[in-house]
Amino acid sequence: MKNSITMNESRFWKTMVVSNGIGTHRETGLKRLAFTEEDKAMRDVFVQWCREAGCEITIDQVGNIFARREGTVPGSDPVAMGSHLDTQVNGGRYDGILGVLAGLEVIRTLNDEGIETLRPLEVIVWSNEEGARFVPTMGGSAAFCGNWDLDFILNAKDDDGITFEQALQSTGYQGSAPLPSRRLDTYLELHIEQGPILDAERKQVGVVVGGYAVRSLVIEVKGETAHVGPTPMDQRRNAIVGAAYVTTALNEIGWKYHAEDAKTTTSRIVAFPNKQGIISEYAEMMVDLRHPTQAGVESMLAELKQAIGKAQQRAQVSIQIVKELKYGMDSFDKEVISAVKQSVKKLGYDSMEIKSQAGHDAYQVALVAPTAMIFTPCDMGYSHNEKEDATPEQLSPGLNVLLHSALARANRPL
DSSP states (O other): OOTTOOOOHHHHHHHHHHHHTSSEETTTEEOOOTTSHHHHHHHHHHHHHHHHTTOEEEEBTTOOEEEEEOOSSTTSOOEEEEEOOOOOTTBOSSTTHHHHHHHHHHHHHHHHHTOOOSSOEEEEEOTTSSOSSSSSTTHHHHHHHTSSOHHHHHTOBOTTSOBHHHHHHHHTOOOOBOSSOOOOSEEEEEEEOSSSHHHHHTOSEEEEEEEOEEEEEEEEEEOOOOBTTTSOGGGOOOHHHHHHHHHHHHHHHHHHTGGGTOEEEEEEEEEESOOTTBOOSEEEEEEEEEESSHHHHHHHHHHHHHHHHHHHHHHTOEEEEEEEEEEOSSOSOHHHHHHHHHHHHHHTOOEEEEEEOSOOHHHHHTTTSOEEEEEEOOGGGOOSSTTOOOOHHHHHHHHHHHHHHHHHHHTSOO
């Protein structure tokens, strides 16, 4: 392997330009929700590119796409790269997309150079990472690793009542590969930082050594419908009120731990019937709590559970945590992190260790395979916003670190 091998950046940017034109939103952003026409169009283009690069395509039951370049030792577990192609409603052009198209460019570059690897290489597109259409987030990767059960993911509904499975089938991307069954030797995910640190510090690469401890919860509030006019206040069981009390308490917990750089968020509330003139009998909430330490997030969660008990009594409703997803902290593998650091050193880039504050598919995959992440700077840290931007100079180091890290992992002795 030549130390001097680098990505074909010109070709990489041409693929980015194509992606930027699929689901364009507000001129400089993207709106490419999971299993929409735009998502299908991007998937179609990606699969075509992968086949042209000689990859074999496999698709599993939740629509995750695996594009495989075989190694010289057939049947060995692959070194995988990837992320997602779906975006937020008001999304940017790099979040997730960078990791997928960079993985493709790794394979194209190796093809150009005639370089074989012992282990296979795979590029993975994870389904519905954003959760912008179907909750929860990271649905495809969580199903892959068994963190969410398959039926829960497939039966999730969007705001129009369409299920994840119905939408997936409409795109033709529900495959037959079972879950969970696929083994990975290594997983590497290249991603924009989605924060301002690397840009502010003028660092070329962020070596992700861990993340914040996160608890992502689905909370159900059950009350009773009633007329908003004649029903006395002391007889009301308004699910929306219960959800509001929980939201307010959660926000206060976030402020209480603010000095420790903790965050709390109610990201979604869906109520039923949610109509004028009637008290809603049901609300579903998606909330999360994030803290730099496990102990910190557990303390926050304990306080939230106490607040839920008080909210139940005050609103005269039933409130239950029905799903709890844990990720973050020391998720990433020390040996894979070391491979990333060695690639940074070999290539001479200015880097820093960094923690991820956002959720990524890599956190799910880390439950079943040795995993690491590589961050690139992005302009002022903008993300989940049409202002999200990155220059070739900002992305180039991360692209080449991914290439050399993947090669190092794929060619180490079996």
